[in-house]
Amino acid sequence: MFGKKLLVGLLIGWLAAGNVWADRVKDLASVAAARSNQLIGFGLVVGLPGTGDGDLSFTTQSMKAILNRLGINSDAPLSDFTKLREVEEKASLGKLDIKNTAAVMVTAELPGFAKPGQKIDVNVSAIGKASNLRGGNLLLTSLRGVDGEVYSIAQGALTATGIDAAAAGSKVSIGVPTSARIPGGATVERLVENPFEQSDHVVMNVREADFTTTTAIMNAINKNFGDGTARAIDAMSLAVRAPADLSQRVAFMSMVENLEVQPGEPQARVVVNSKTGTVVISRNVRVTAAAVSHGTISVAVSATNEVSQPAPLSQGQTTPVQNAEVAVSEPKNPMFLFQPGVDLRQIVDAVNQVGATPSALIAILEALKSSGSLRAELIVI
Template sequence: MIKQFLFTVFMLFFSCWALADRVKDLTSVAGVRSNQLVGYGLVVGLSGTGDRDKISFTAQSLKTVLDRLGVDVDGPISNYDLYQRGVATLAYDKTKLDNVASVIVTATLPPFAKPGQTLDVNVAAIGLASSLRGGNLILTELRGTDGQIYALAQGGLTVSGVEVSAEGSEIRIGVPTAGRIPGGAIIEREVLTPFDRSEFVILNTNQADFTTTSAITEVINDNFGAGTARSIDASSVAIQAPQDISARVNFVSMIENLEVTPGEPKARVVVNSRTGTVVISRTVRVTATAVTHGQLTVKVSATNEVSQPNAGILGGGEGETVPVANADITIEEEARPMFVFQPGVNLRDIVDAVNQVGATPSSLIAILDALKSSGSLRAELIVI
């Protein structure tokens, strides 16, 4: 009978590996990539869940925004300002920023994005706001790592999380301090790519592999003539492309749709020690090995009793009542059968053998680690 591992998943790759994939699924064009954008902004319109008077830079940012809009803010509007000026007045309660929160705004600028197109943006609180639900992000500049402004974001937030508290009780579902604005940013600047400015188009494979790179080079040369492509290293192929941009686009499109048989990846065993998930690739092999895995159990039981000496009929005894703890310690070692791996056994043999001894995920991880340490596991062991 085969026992299933608790919280353990084995991905079995027994299908035929010699299946062709498109070049576009195995590679990416060098220089054609996404870029990360980030900005700082304010979310307004919150229902009393903002930063309040606890975050000084929220008030300072609001002053800056109002000043840019031509609003003259006369007098302190934050607790920080009141203490700086030595002012203490109840009028301050009218200016608490309950409805405003400082946030960080992020977005991903895809390759070839043009001005006027929109981006989805993510918004997350950085102060003490308890929820961004119902808020609106006011105009926020999104910059790249070069400091240039590439997009402007603004709009109402979509927040999936919710938090409700009353009478000392609190219920929270999801994360109410982070939200999203679909299409909330407008692109203002285009990112130039080297796609049309180089004699060659470089294809980078998603995973470095000499076999895959060689196969891509071969299939391109077979279809477009010898010398069209050449391998640079284990992850790059240089292709001589037309200089006319329209012809180059068509040329790369045809290359991307070519089918190629990739090389089989290295034998790997990936173990997630937190979740107990184990992934074993199809090519994993084990040399001749005998394995046993025992489990030592220590049980300690204590019985508390009271010692009551005989006090005599008239109560004249000199005995003293004291508590007594009696401990019973037993050690049990669970018997585990030994199983033997024959030379060159495959994944199914490994799974069946380990299942037969009823190993838990933690035990399986220990077995795999021991096999690797002994040199019997012919695979790369990765623990995450």
């Protein structure tokens, strides 16, 4: 029943009509110079309510380094009272036990054309023994690119949606409390060089490589701005001649990305999520002639505990007896036949006739692919 509802819902999106819809170029392709860059850094989160790393070595070393840079010598001689207390606790001189501090990795994505002073979001993830980052504050952290240069500086209060609560031996976790975000928590400090201003051509990359889509975009540009304005490089990229003046180039690319084109039909795919039982079948899926039968054998064992009573005046003893009944049942699911070139609607109708569950549907699709009858790419995630 679940599989039937699922697949019927899928039909609404893909089989509603054969209408052809045009898409904007900006929804199909992007400027190569506008690519984003990944940033990473190591930092410390403070202000945690005892859920930090404690005496973890690299957290302690990092905190000492920060304190030393701020002019505080964490290894200075302690008072006699403090020394006596540390000896009693068998702790080394100058040791820090910072349960309200956690070592974290900070990551961010630097957008294309980002300029110094702009704000970007950052992700913060614990790497030590910290159990919860909720309520913490990230200290000044440098974010570096793949070239080792600092491109952004991050700092600020964490926004953690995960909750972790424990009491009396019971524990409840909602979300991931060891990961958090800081919206607008990093400031861009360095400009990433890109060829958009200097190159004669602006290279555009289609989001999914397709010769038909690339050709459609090229034809739309040449039709509106003259032959030779755009030239296809391969299934993924095309080069567009743009004005040398920067302001004119920006205005020209604005007009290009708002052109409407009819993209090519995507490759036939069947995507199966084996964990949730979700199945997505694209509109172009076809099946060659095949006969499918699906059924499962159910075995039920029931046990009844009884007591055997001895005959009167027989000097016997009562004896426990267990009676078991075994029943085997096999549903009479009909076999259905796929005719050559059957489309999505017929596939769904045929599978629904046997009342296939999501797991059964996955098994049927995998068997069809193995037999060579499924004319589509089967992706199991």
